[in-house]
Amino acid sequence: MTSTPGSAGPMAATTPPPSEPAGRVHRFARPVRLVHRATAALMLLCVASAACLYVPQLAELVGRRHLVVTVHEWSGLLIPVPLLAGLAARSLRADLRRLNRFGAHDRRWLRAVLRRDRRPGARPAGKFNAGQKLYAAWIAGAVLVMAGTGLLMWFTGFAPLVWRTAATFVHDWLALAAGLVLAGHVAMAYADPEARRGMRSGSVGGEWARREHPLWVPGGRDRLDDQ
Amino acid sequence: MNSSPPDDGPPDDGPPDDGPPDDGPPDDGPDGVGAPVGRRVVLGMLGLGAAGLVAAPVLQRTLESGLGAVAGKDPTGLTGLLPNGGGFRYYSVASSVPAKGAADYRLRIDGLVDRPATYTLDTLRRMEQTRIVRDVQCVTGWRVPETAFEGVRLSALLDAAGVRSGAKAVRFTCFDGTYSESLTLAQARRADVLVALRMDDGPVSHAHGGPVRLYVAPMYFYKSAKWLSGITVTDSVRPGYWEKLGYDVDAWVGRSNGRDDAPTV
Numbered sequence: 001m002t003s004t005p006g007s008a009g010p011m012a013a014t015t016p017p018p019s020e021p022a023g024r025v026h027r028f029a030r031p032v033r034l035v036h037r038a039t040a041a042l043m044l045l046c047v048a049s050a051a052c053l054y055v056p057q058l059a060e061l062v063g064r065r066h067l068v069v070t071v072h073e074w075s076g077l078l079i080p081v082p083l084l085a086g087l088a089a090r091s092l093r094a095d096l097r098r099l100n101r102f103g104a105h106d107r108r109w110l111r112a113v114l115r116r117d118r119r120p121g122a123r124p125a126g127k128f129n130a131g132q133k134l135y136a137a138w139i140a141g142a143v144l145v146m147a148g149t150g151l152l153m154w155f156t157g158f159a160p161l162v163w164r165t166a167a168t169f170v171h172d173w174l175a176l177a178a179g180l181v182l183a184g185h186v187a188m189a190y191a192d193p194e195a196r197r198g199m200r201s202g203s204v205g206g207e208w209a210r211r212e213h214p215l216w217v218p219g220g221r222d223r224l225d226d227q
Numbered sequence: 228m229n230s231s232p233p234d235d236g237p238p239d240d241g242p243p244d245d246g247p248p249d250d251g252p253p254d255d256g257p258d259g260v261g262a263p264v265g266r267r268v269v270l271g272m273l274g275l276g277a278a279g280l281v282a283a284p285v286l287q288r289t290l291e292s293g294l295g296a297v298a299g300k301d302p303t304g305l306t307g308l309l310p311n312g313g314g315f316r317y318y319s320v321a322s323s324v325p326a327k328g329a330a331d332y333r334l335r336i337d338g339l340v341d342r343p344a345t346y347t348l349d350t351l352r353r354m355e356q357t358r359i360v361r362d363v364q365c366v367t368g369w370r371v372p373e374t375a376f377e378g379v380r381l382s383a384l385l386d387a388a389g390v391r392s393g394a395k396a397v398r399f400t401c402f403d404g405t406y407s408e409s410l411t412l413a414q415a416r417r418a419d420v421l422v423a424l425r426m427d428d429g430p431v432s433h434a435h436g437g438p439v440r441l442y443v444a445p446m447y448f449y450k451s452a453k454w455l456s457g458i459t460v461t462d463s464v465r466p467g468y469w470e471k472l473g474y475d476v477d478a479w480v481g482r483s484n485g486r487d488d489a490p491t492v
Binding site for chain 1: 256257261269275280287472
């Protein structure tokens with residue numbers, strides 16, 4: 001790995017930090033894991049309350065419409081807050097930058113997925129693969145649109161009726177799409193225990209990392225503020 | 228290694244606003260270099276959301292007619308779960324609502340009346356029935372066309388009870404234990420206000436507020452209280468459940484709650 005002036009020194013080597021058990025590599029810093037956990041909790045609350053408002057059988061089971069509406073509004077509005085607070089952590093900013101940037105290997109990854117090419121080496125990925133990058137950006141944009149249209153529906157005096165009706169339309173259909181995408185996200189995690197372990201404990205097996213994220217150089221710039 | 232020297236500079240592949248400069252240059256392989264696709268996707272979603280707001284009226288009409296046609300032939304009922312899939316939505320403000328039938332249902336009429344009374348389902352059924360077919364319009368936007376309600380005119384029950392002078396309004400309570408509604412006496416005496424026993428030519432089901440619900444044809448549907456169990460004649464209008472939370476008491480369709488829907492009557 002090429003040293004740059006800012007990262008030269010003993011810690012720039014790829015040796016795992018002493019706190020990691022043998023054969024494990026550090027993947028997610030504590031701030032990243034906390035932000036993920038808080039966001040997931042709020043999202044779950046928001047989706048569950050939405051289902052109780054929208055699916056007739058659940059609405060009949062739960063009732064308490066005013067309470068459920070309040071839970072839905074506040075959990076939804078608060079979803080971006082953990083991420084915004086997490087921006088204070090260098091490790092989270094570094095992961096965001098990795099999610100943002102698409103290299104040539106990401107296009108190869110997407111093409112391989114579209115061709116259902118599962119051969120070893122066919123899907124090159126850095127710390128995040130192209131699918132994870134697209135998911136992160138899409139759901140971030142969707143949360144903002146849901147929050148905006150939700151606010152238009154919430155504060156009924158704020159905008160004329162046509163806006164409210166339009167906001168309801170966008171909110172309803174995007175909710176359906178976001179629900180499907182979220183279900184996909186959860187299903188992917190369910191199918192990969194090691195990926196879940198990474199998000200839960202912070203570290204993953206070295207073999208898993210080399211197989212799933214061959215271009216990732218664990219233990220980069222953001223290691224020191226991890227713990 | 229957390230300190231980036233000032234001569235590090237931003238990555239050379241983008242404008243300086245691509246990220247805080249202290250996140251430094253790419254020193255961890257191919258990660259963090261390349262086009263900022265993530266940001267474009269986020270902005271693209273915002274753009275799509277805005278475009279959706281603008282195009283919503285047209286899209287909604289198209290989808291409603293399309294889904295309406297499909298929903299009519301859909302035996303699974305799944306289309307009913309889609310947005311604008313048509314049909315009624317279930318709203319209840321209580322935690323749970325007991326089921327009542329002919330054996331245990333009672334409707335009490337009291338307040339400023341000469342002859343307070345308690346009706347059973349059978350006595351209500353034996354009274355003169357009126358059938359009204361109108362659109363149902365919810366204040367949240369959904370509308371169900373041409374829905375038949377059938378039952379006893381509220382005015383008939385009020386006349387039977389003998390409304391005293393000084394009475395100005397009617398308050399409705401429900402056996403869900405929570406919901407309440409109200410009408411002025413003049414509104415309550417309209418011929419299109421029913422104590423409904425039947426809906427779409429069958430008994431009013433529990434989910435739709437059965438066995439007996441109020442039906443106020445010219446007003447938004449929150450006025451048509453479900454699970455009706457009490458009618459109290461009062462000397463002034465007492466705002467109901469949603470009205471205490473900001474909805475209009477005089478809830479004429481198209482002339483209240485800031486909405487301009489086509490009137491249902």
